[in-house]
Amino acid sequence: MTYPKTFSHIGISVPDLDQAVAFYEEVMGWYTIMKPTVVKEESDTAIGKMCIDVFGTGWGSFRIAHVSTGDKIGIEMFEFKNNEKPAEFEYWKTGTFHFCVQDPNIEELVEKIIAHGGKQRMPIREYYPDEKPFKMVYVEDPFGLVFEIYTHSYELTYSQGAY
Structure with missing residues (x-):
């Protein structure tokens, strides 16, 4: 029987750890x-061997x-010497292009992100107006990593009749 797997962590690359x-x-x-x-x-x-398995050879070292998070999801941050910020937001390319966090006070979190050097990529919008x-809103951290904020859980946001 297949059962839903739980989420452990996500790895992100940053220019300054x-x-x-x-x-x-x-x-x-x-x-x-x-x-x-x-x-x-x-x-x-073990970590040295694992990283060679994943990255190959020639990377030297990284931080x-x-x-x-509050719900025990890990965020693994990597600082590679040759870190590059993409020239643009390449959402169309295969791979992870965002993650999402949840905060009922979405306006305050967006203000805090901006005050700490991040950006708001769009206006805060209602997902299902009148319903x-x-x-929700898309934002960007000071390093160019795009992420989304929801006011409610993923399941409540997309479920029908469970609210």
């Missing part, structure tokens, strides 16, 4: 479970930190 950890702690309230540390390209440790009081 210390600034990213501070942003997500201060703005989102996420807490650090592993402070920034260096991972070196080597095959003597990594782990933070966690449900649910709102």
Whole structure:
């Protein structure tokens, strides 16, 4: 029997790990479970071997930190030496193009994101005007990572009759 799997974590690449950890702690309230540390390209440790398996060879080293959301979802942050911000928001390319967080006070969170160097990519909109009081917005962190904010859970937002 197939059962729904739970979500563990998502990995993001950032240009400045210390600034990213501070942003997500201060703005989102996420807490650090592993402070920034260096991972070196080597095959003597499990993490070194795993990273060679994933990235191949020639990357040298990178910095990594782990933070966690209020509902225990991990955010694994990587700072690679050759980090590049895409020239534009390439939503059409295969891969993850955003994640979503939930906050009933969407306006206040957007203001906080902007005050900490992020951007609001669109007006806050009602998902189902005149039907449900649910709102959403796309924003961007100070490093160019696009994410979405919902006022209500994913299940309530898309379910019919369960509100």
